Amino acid sequence: MRQEISVHGTVAEGFEAVREEFAAFVASEQSDYEGQLCAYVHGRRVVDLWAGEGADADSLYGVFSSTKGAAHLVVALLVQDGTLELDRKVTYYWPEFAAEGKGALTLRDLLAHRAGLIGTDTGFTLAELADDRAMAERLADQRPFWRPGTAFGCHALVLGALTGEVVRRATGRTLQEVYEERIRAPYGLDLHLGLPARSDHRYRGVRPMRPTPVQRAALDALPSGPHTLTSIALNGHTADPTDLANLPNEPLIRAKGPASFGAVASARGLAGMYAAMISEVDGQAPLLKQDTVAEFGQPHSVGYDLVARAHRSYGLGFQATSDTWYPFLGAGTIGHSGASGSQSFADPHTGLTYAYTRRTCAHPLGPAPENARLAEVLHKATLAS
Incomplete structure (x- = not known):
């Protein structure tokens, strides 16, 4: 007999439909499901739900590319400060990057997945994947896989290493250090780019994907050859x-927190970060000015993604969420999904910020399908509140 999964947590008045939708989804899942859903509106937490045996609001999950949202909030802050300039060449900060015809690339194009530098010819070891500086050193010498600036494709495992090296050259500090000092610690966010050993017991290990027939078909449709752009971008072309x-x-990935995919977080942590980005939270002013949010959320690369082999829309380090995933959201919605099925975003028009985490991988190269309905119900409740 199938064991029923209980939904825990709270919703604010007017958001009861979100709990009902989450409970209906959870009831349809297998008995080992674990997940969290959290949302803020104008800096106030309105949804805080979780489900699954052993899970609670403080459980931490691998969020894969949702990491890029935290990493590129750092870059946005440094641009806002004037420390970085989007239209300067990358080589202004990082001269060695000029090797193999990459010298004309700007920071703006790098952030928009236009560098063609999705991996290396021979791939990375696990130790290199955990170490952004080691990856950056290898990538500086690598010839691009398309002419920089002429096309785009998801730099899935390396974008944070590339932009992180620019941050390090400009500030003398790693991206992870700047994130900890300016974002995570001041807000007490459970979103870690480098999980402290004292908190490692809270991590809920990712379970293997058990795809539905539709998801299995999507997986089977991905290019399977060892030297496709998709395989190179996912480090699948190595021995x-x-x-x-x-x-x-x-453990090495969790401890070092590589800035493309290595964050460990709760939904509270992800949603809280986006709330701090666009709204006043606990008396603290928004981290970003409206113009900065608009600049980073504005679509820069739109169309056919050479790696994902599908339509995608990227801002600067973020996905243009309303174009790529959820057209009911406001233009300029800024966020990032993760390969585990996680999703997170901020809609500056409504003040809504959203985060979803789950333990079992649900979908290849993007957010789990349930996010679409959960986000839509939440958006409707926000408009009505």
């Missing part, structure tokens, strides 16, 4: 191909 779903389960 020991990377098991993408297992990356957060590696």
